[in-house]
Amino acid sequence: MSIYVYNTLDRCKEPLEPAVPGKIRMYVCGPTVYDSCHIGHARSVVVFDVIYRYLCARGYDVYYVRNFTDIDDKIINRANELGMTCEELAGKYIREFQTDMVSLNMQAPDLEPLATRHISQIIRIVKILEDKGYAYAVDGDVFFAVEKWLGYGKLSGRRLADMEAGARVDVDARKQSPFDFVMWKASKPGEPAWESPWGRGRPGWHIECSAMSAQYLGETFDIHGGGKDLIFPHHENEIAQSEAAFGKPFARYWIHNGFININQEKMSKSLGNFLMIKDLVRIWHPEALRLFLLSNHYRSPLDYTEQAMREAASGLDKLYGFLDRIVGCFDVWPPEPVSDPAASAQSGGEIWQRFCEAMDDDFNTARGIGILFETVRSLNREIDRQGADAVTRQPAQFTRIMDIMGIGRVLGIMAEAPQQYFARQKHAVLASQDIDEEWIQEKIHERAEARKAKDFARADQIRDELKGHNIILEDRPDGTIWKHGDGKTQV
RNA sequence: GGCGGCAUAGCCAAGUGGUAAGGCAGAGGCCUGCAAAGCCUUUAUUCCCCGGUUCGAAUCCGGGUGCCGCCUCCA
Known part of the structure; x- marks a missing residue:
């Protein structure tokens, strides 16, 4: 091959x-x-x-x-x-x-x-x-x-x-x-x-x-x-x-x-539309930028738009959201392959093979990314059904997770631990505004009290207020957490 | 004038002879106090147009239309 x-x-x-x-x-x-x-x-x-x-x-x-x-x-x-x-x-x-x-x-x-x-x-x-x-x-x-x-x-x-x-x-x-x-x-x-x-x-x-x-x-x-x-x-x-x-x-x-266009226009000095790397990585997560850059074939022209970047950023959120669901099931992160030689990921599992097929065809990263998302969706489904612990213990599913990590290493994404990723995004939200973690926790606490008292109007009001700060709340079984809103890490 | 590329759903984008990946957005549903996240279903009888080859074409051939890049420093 x-x-x-x-x-x-x-x-x-x-x-x-x-x-x-x-x-x-x-x-x-x-x-x-x-x-x-x-x-x-x-x-x-x-x-x-x-x-x-x-x-x-x-x-x-x-x-x-x-x-x-x-x-x-x-x-x-x-x-x-x-x-x-x-x-x-x-x-x-x-x-x-x-x-x-x-x-x-x-x-x-x-x-x-x-x-x-x-x-x-x-x-x-x-x-x-x-x-x-x-x-x-x-x-x-x-x-x-x-x-x-x-x-x-x-x-x-x-x-x-x-x-x-x-x-x-x-x-x-x-x-x-x-x-x-x-x-x-x-x-x-x-x-x-x-x-x-x-x-x-x-x-x-x-x-x-x-x-x-x-x-x-x-x-x-x-x-x-x-x-x-x-x-x-x-x-x-x-x-x-x-x-x-x-x-x-x-x-x-x-x-x-191939070249990059900016809003369908050629980058040029006269248009003054040069986007510098150092500026972009302040606005977007660098891996979102990578995901965007790899989202179509390397020889095709690629159009940079705010919307395309937002999509890449939310795609990255989705990937890290998945990792966040399984991270607690492993003692170390990134998870290490099992030492059993028979199950060794030397040649990878089926997902890795499919990724390689795509990449073997003139480095078709767009197709490879498709396989990545498809697999994440499928694993999320299993986690919904069986729970993360059960899923990660199954050798077949574990292999798929290892394959995903392997794909991430090739694309240069998912390199952070999910907690670190979300912390970084949160930090960026805070840094871009004059608010701090404590204030948010107070709001979350206040909302929890309101919910306990069945004062849902008040609870929703707090949530909306936070949303105005680009902060999204997620009520999980073990409590409420907050996340950044859109993919922009800086306003 | 010469050389090269591209045209696939609302948007982005895979797919080079066997009956349309994936993402975003939209609709409906599960879950939820409501959300969010995640999942399920759904969204192109059809791939710029016209011919041709073939049992069969988005995929091959011919013609047409449209867009773009390079030929000058430029990733």
Whole structure:
């Protein structure tokens, strides 16, 4: 049973067959660190995080590299604007990115290399290309000659001839072909610069990925990922550089995630509708954001709306609501698999198998989430009928619970203990308003008294008052508890 | 002009030849003093339109319509 992935290079789903059986080497383009990361970055990063986790869960030995682009025109411009050095600026946004990653419950890649730490490797590749005749130097700049490289355009499905008709770039007169791109740039005074055979300069846009992937994953590796927009020119150029330099195939599978729209509009500077991760995770539970991001196929466009987020948040509430019903039946949380080898969840139960079937089909998380909800509903039904203790003691049901936990680990959700989750949500409700737990408990007590006295009008009045504070009461057999209302954790 | 994608209920969204997952919202019910949560039932004779292939198509083929992305920095 193999995993099928959609390979941009061939425009179809193919069985994933790593070059070395059992091992997967994966490179994903990380951010250019000149500004805060937005929800689009979040999607890319979460999608590949889930792919990484899934491949690991399926037993692959995965080596995952995600770089930082810490030198580039945008960084230089921004640093100049702010009166900072490029290094300071990059450092600031790298730290911010790491904070975002933690808040999104991301698993760290095995390696997160920086472009500026690989200058000698970059120079080496440019030199190879120059020596092989694929590159030419002009005034300290070094260009890649796309017409020399016959494979150019194979990833994006373009032909040089077709593109020239639609080109609308100011063509640098020094270029042999308008699509030649710079691999090494002569530095202007005040810009970061490194010594090179062509004079003091810095790397161009695409070369760093060729250099770092080759260094850490080899000249040929298995998976290369990134956002759809990187297909052209970034990834096309990476292929050209790497394959021309090393004379062997570059990445074997190319995976690209789709874009996010905001209320059906493209995110753009002019519309001012960029949603930053750091702001989103203050409003929504990070796992709700993940659930939203994984709620449709990674290659499809995804529309961010307040309503979609509310739905994701209430879906997450439902999942944690289920966990809350069973948490008391276990000595430890998360529950541990039974040690009986026969019942071992090594290969998982039926639910896990079904989840894998969905994920094997090009990482169909939307289908996988459907299976998750279906199973939770079914278990809730059993709990309604038999009680949580009886259900959790049944091996078949226990296996399903373990499967659910396993699915949660792949999707990066349900990572908190349910008490912790609800406490966190409650805390957010309190923090967003000028009320405290004690006040609520007083109200709950007052309502209990009213109910005891059969003064239901008063009881309902109190409940409505709390509802006005986004607080919902639940009368349980063992007393009344309160929960947050809608999924927004901050007003 | 070139390349690519998408069109499934009120909304979101799976489903690539065998008779429409799942979520949200809605309706009815169980439970409850009433709620909430949970559960049950219900909500597309039908998958943008028109042809074709087939015993059989949302799924394949041809044509049409509509929407979108990329070709320029962008996840």
